[in-house]
Amino acid sequence: xxxxxxVYGITAILILLVIGICFSFIPLFNNLKFGLDLQGGFEVLYxxxxxxxxxxxxDKLTATYKTLSKRIDSLGxxxxxxxxxxxxxxxxxxxxxxxxxxxxxxxxxxxxxxxxDTEDNLLMTSDVLQxxxxxISQDSSxxxxxxxxxxxxDKFYEVTNKVKDYDENMIVIWLDFNAMTDSYEDDKETxxxxxxxxxxxxxxxxxxxxxxIIQGNFTEEEVENLVDLINSGxxxxxxxxxxxxxxxxxxxDDTLQTTLIAGIIGVVAIAVVLIFVYHFAGFISTVSMMxxxxxxxxxxxxxxxxxxxxxxxxxxxxxxxAVDSNVITFARIRDxxxxxxxxxxxxxxxxxxxxxxxxxxxxxTLLIAIIMFIFGExxxxxxxxxxxxxxxxxxxxxxxxxxxxxxLFVKTNYFNDKTWTFIKVKAExxxxxxxxxxxxxxxxxxxxxxKHKKLLAGIxxxxxxxxxxxxxxxxxxxxxxxxxAGTDITISASExxxxxxxxxxxxxxxxxxSNIEILEDEVTIRVDSALDGDEVETVNTYFEEKYDxxxxxxxxxxxxxxxxxxxxxxxxxxxxxxxxxxxSFRFKFTYAVGGVVALIxxxxxxxxxxxxxYLEVSSMFxxxxxxxxxxxxxxxxxxxxxxxxxxxxxxxxxLTGERLEEICNLAIRETFSRTIYTSVTTLLPVLALIFxxxxxxxxxxxxxxxxxxxxxxxxxxxxxxxxxxxxxKNLGKPKKxxxxxxxxxxxxxxxxxxx
Numbered sequence: 001x002x003x004x005x006x007v008y009g010i011t012a013i014l015i016l017l018v019i020g021i022c023f024s025f026i027p028l029f030n031n032l033k034f035g036l037d038l039q040g041g042f043e044v045l046y047x048x049x050x051x052x053x054x055x056x057x058x059d060k061l062t063a064t065y066k067t068l069s070k071r072i073d074s075l076g077x078x079x080x081x082x083x084x085x086x087x088x089x090x091x092x093x094x095x096x097x098x099x100x101x102x103x104x105x106x107x108x109x110x111x112x113x114x115x116x117d118t119e120d121n122l123l124m125t126s127d128v129l130q131x132x133x134x135x136i137s138q139d140s141s142x143x144x145x146x147x148x149x150x151x152x153x154d155k156f157y158e159v160t161n162k163v164k165d166y167d168e169n170m171i172v173i174w175l176d177f178n179a180m181t182d183s184y185e186d187d188k189e190t191x192x193x194x195x196x197x198x199x200x201x202x203x204x205x206x207x208x209x210x211x212x213i214i215q216g217n218f219t220e221e222e223v224e225n226l227v228d229l230i231n232s233g234x235x236x237x238x239x240x241x242x243x244x245x246x247x248x249x250x251x252x253d254d255t256l257q258t259t260l261i262a263g264i265i266g267v268v269a270i271a272v273v274l275i276f277v278y279h280f281a282g283f284i285s286t287v288s289m290m291x292x293x294x295x296x297x298x299x300x301x302x303x304x305x306x307x308x309x310x311x312x313x314x315x316x317x318x319x320x321x322a323v324d325s326n327v328i329t330f331a332r333i334r335d336x337x338x339x340x341x342x343x344x345x346x347x348x349x350x351x352x353x354x355x356x357x358x359x360x361x362x363x364x365t366l367l368i369a370i371i372m373f374i375f376g377e378x379x380x381x382x383x384x385x386x387x388x389x390x391x392x393x394x395x396x397x398x399x400x401x402x403x404x405x406x407x408l409f410v411k412t413n414y415f416n417d418k419t420w421t422f423i424k425v426k427a428e429x430x431x432x433x434x435x436x437x438x439x440x441x442x443x444x445x446x447x448x449x450x451k452h453k454k455l456l457a458g459i460x461x462x463x464x465x466x467x468x469x470x471x472x473x474x475x476x477x478x479x480x481x482x483x484x485a486g487t488d489i490t491i492s493a494s495e496x497x498x499x500x501x502x503x504x505x506x507x508x509x510x511x512x513x514s515n516i517e518i519l520e521d522e523v524t525i526r527v528d529s530a531l532d533g534d535e536v537e538t539v540n541t542y543f544e545e546k547y548d549x550x551x552x553x554x555x556x557x558x559x560x561x562x563x564x565x566x567x568x569x570x571x572x573x574x575x576x577x578x579x580x581x582x583x584s585f586r587f588k589f590t591y592a593v594g595g596v597v598a599l600i601x602x603x604x605x606x607x608x609x610x611x612x613x614y615l616e617v618s619s620m621f622x623x624x625x626x627x628x629x630x631x632x633x634x635x636x637x638x639x640x641x642x643x644x645x646x647x648x649x650x651x652x653x654x655l656t657g658e659r660l661e662e663i664c665n666l667a668i669r670e671t672f673s674r675t676i677y678t679s680v681t682t683l684l685p686v687l688a689l690i691f692x693x694x695x696x697x698x699x700x701x702x703x704x705x706x707x708x709x710x711x712x713x714x715x716x717x718x719x720x721x722x723x724x725x726x727x728x729k730n731l732g733k734p735k736k737x738x739x740x741x742x743x744x745x746x747x748x749x750x751x752x753x754x755x
Contacts, residue, residue, distance in 0.1 A: 003414035010408055014287050021294045028297055034095060035081075035308035035382065038256040041095040042103050042246055046239040048088050056088045064239075065090060067175070068107060081306055083381075089242070095306070100246045100540075104533045107239070114177050115159070118168040118184050118201075123159050128152040134227045136220075139213055144223040146200070146214040153209045161207025173199045173214070192222070199226060245554040246536060254492070254550070259309060262692035263316045266685025267293070270323060273681055278330050280415070281423045284405050285326040285398075292322055292397040299389050309697050310383035310623060316689060318390030320682030321365065321631060325398040327681070328638060329354045330423060331674040337425045340433035347410045351403050357641035358399055360586055361634035366391045367578050368630035372623065375571035380623045387627070449668045450661060453721040460601060460718070467608020477611065480618030480699070486514070486555075489525040489539060493549035497523050505546070509539060522695060530555050568622040572603070575629050583633075587640055590730070594723035595636045598714040602632050605710040606703055620700040628707030631682070635675060635715040640723070642667035657728045664724050668716055679712045 036043055048064055050056055061084055068082055068090065081093035097103050113126035133149030150156045163169055172184050175197050182197050191198035200214050218226070271289065274282035296315060300307065333350030341349065369391060372384035409415060415422035419430065431437035471477055480488075491497065499516045502525060506513050515526040531539065536553050543551050576596050583592035603625055610617060646663045647655075686708065690701045 003412035006412045007409060007414045014284075014405070018287055018290050021290050025294065025297070028294070028301060032297065032301055033304070033306045034256065035306045035311075036093055036095040036097075036245070037309045038259075038307065039095050041093065042097045042100040043091070043093045043244060044104065044107065044241055045085070045089060045091045045243040046107075047242050048090055049238045049240065058084075058087050061087060061090065068092060090239075093306075100244075101533060101537045104241070104244075112176055113199075114174045116172045116174055116177065116184070117163065117166065118170050118172060120172075120177075120179070120183050123163065123171065124155065128155050136223055136227055137213060144218045144220045146218075146223055146226050148212045148214065150208075150211050156212070157207045157209035160204050163204045164206055169204050170201050171204055172201045175199055192218075192226070241533065243530075243555050244533070244536065246540060246552065255309065259312050259689070259693045259697070262688040263312060263685065265692060266316055266688035267319060269684040269688065270319065270681045273677075273684065274323065274326075277424065277677060279424045280409070280421055281326075281330055281333075281406065284409070285323065285330075285402060287405065288326065288397050288402040289319060289323060291401065292393055293319060295393045295397060296386075296389055299393060300386065303389075305385060305389075306382070308382040310380065310620060310700070311386040314383045314386035314627075315390065316685040318387060318394070320678075320685050321634065322390060322394040322398045323681045324634070324638075324678040325358045325362070325394055326402055327674050327677050328357055329399075329402070331671070333423060334425055335670065337419060337423070337430050339439050340431040340437070343416050343419055343422065344410055344413075347406065353645070355399075357638045359395075360641065361637045362391050362395060364579060364582060364633045364637060365630040367582060368575050368626055368633075371571055371575050371578060372626050375567045375574065380571075380619060380626075383620075383623045383627075387630075444669045444672055447665075447669065449665055449672075449716060450721055450724065453717055456713075456717045457721070460605060460714075463612075464604050464608045467604075467611035470608075470614070471611040474611075474614060478614050478616050480616045480621070486529060487527040487531045487536075488552075488554040489527065489543070490522055490552040490554075491525070491543050491547065491549045492522040492551075493543075493547040495547060497547065505542070509542060511539075519695060568619075571622070571626060572629070575626060576600070579629070579633055583637070583640075587644060590723055590726040591640050591644075593726060594719040594721075595633055595640070597722050598636055598711075598719035599629050599632055601714045601718050602628055602707055602710045605714075606706045609706045610703070615702060616699050618699055620697060621703050624700045624703030624707060627704065628711055631708065632711030632714060635678070635711055636719045638674070639667055639671050639715055639720060642671055643720070643723070655731060657731060660727055660731070661724055664720050668720065672716075675712055675716070679708060683708055 035041075048056055048061055050060065065082055065084060069080075081091075081095075083091040083093075085091055092107060094103055113129070114122055115124040115128075116122055128150060130149040130151045133151070135147045135149070137145050137147035139145040160171070163171055172191070174182065177197060184191070184198065184201070187196045187198040188201075190196040191201050202214050214226070267289070271282075271286040274285045274289075276282070278285065293315070296318070300311075305311070329351055332354040333346050336346035336349045337343065339346075366388065369384045369387040372380055373388065409422075417427065419425040419427060431439055433439075497518065499518065502516055502523065503513065506525070506527070511527050511529065513525050514528050515524075517524045531553070536555065540551050540553055543549050576599060579599065580592045580596050583595050606625060606628065609615075610621070643664055646667060650659070650663070683705070686701050686704045689697065690705065693701065
């Protein structure tokens, strides 16, 4: 009775906690920053070059970054994203901006530093200064100050010598002075602050013919910022637009709504499956999943992350993968119960044995996410950031928190004779080992999973071959805008649009289309040429006014295309190398070879299916490939962990090929149910996103669907089969034995005595 009260009490608290979390989601979600794909806006990627022809360095790029930051303030954008890419590119994301032309004009103007008097008359330009010559210094009293390196000393002396005789003998330094809005009279009080183009006002008491100190009541941080701003102003740089994206606000709102609904349905479906399969333990897992989701959003908010479509996709995928941690644990607890152990002991042993598989599988996923973050471009970085957060939070909530909660209930002893209620294990299936009862047979005990491995490998080769034929027949891969220079125009209108009518529209605008794809609720038009800013605005206005449509325009230049292709290949190759090193370290090289070949199989199958169905290959496709690499090796490691466990038990015996094959089959049988449950729970949110989510991430979700199926299949039949083949070849081979030298041997060797 006491245990029953505890169970009811803790359960009631958990239910209240879940309700509280559900209500807390609303204010937390409303306070998140949304990317332009979820609220509309403007994104542009610039190639930055020095006008004087000097090499663009990271320092110069940072100086330009400071200038752009200041200009964005004048646009009224509250949460801009400015991202440095390499040593010569800057990506600017302005969510919520409605006038892309104004933003483009404001951003691309060359930075201009000027010296003026208090009447705003021009005295000098940045030409008198050395390029990037402003440095942090100190005045005579040791206070922070700015040192200006003067290049044209004669000009500087002439001006300062004249100003010293003015009634208001001051030189005012301006960045991007605008005669219509800026004046020293108005900016006197705010000069030197982030809200003003006025950088500094200094009193001139004599003419200078050397470097100059700007002094004032500056803090070190203010001086550092001032140096960056002056250097950016004195470093004229040319910004060449290489890609852009314009998303209408209503377009973004629709995308957010459909994606969120799909995500919620996917999460609810996972909860239903968990409770059906694991009963009370499934309920605890559902509670942990709710806490997990809340914490992911919370961490994302604390870090100041910007939520995008790829980020939501990573979150929903992460939920499915996080549940796998619980499925692994529950499967091991069940195994221990079937061996005749009591619930408390089964819980203790099951959680202990499952930890290594969970740790290794999550660390490999984390490795892939980090590689995506380092080598991916903007959208893939957003996906990778969310995936990194989900892996870290998974280890806390779905491993430690779930175990703590389960342990609270196990300790009540209420479920000792209610294992069916607790984890769906019938009492009659738990043998009484003390009475000599036999251990329950595991499912699929007589199934030889590896019997037809050659036939299954042949099926994979046929799919890959069909994909190659499909690509050759169609004259190549269906590349998205990310991987070929041009412009993508997405139109969502209430009236039905036809290809003929759209072709006429394009002719009227002066463009030709290489492809027009009409879907149920939107149309995608591909234009081979990369439109410039004015052309984008013209096309956007034309379709908005003619069809009362929501328009999304993406432009990619040839420069970006080449970099994306290079980074995509590099990210995949480094991911595979990283996995080989990690698995070799944690297991052994034969495991790594089997795992990596299975991953290559998954990538080829996904590419083949995209070739067969002529689906678009975009940057999100690469994100899906990398995510599948992380998921598939996750699945494979769980199986390898069980094989390793059984092989360690066989260390004292001489293994034969037949016994080795039986160990592999046994490991597959023991993990098969877990593999199916994990695949189903991960597939549920992906299917929800395919049927209910945004078309913007349809390619990603289709790649995930193909990859999840291929990954589940390859973990069992490809990775294990290859591992078995390599291990059989090593059987009977003498192991390398390290030579051990005795002190006597070493002494004789030193003396040159033959031994």
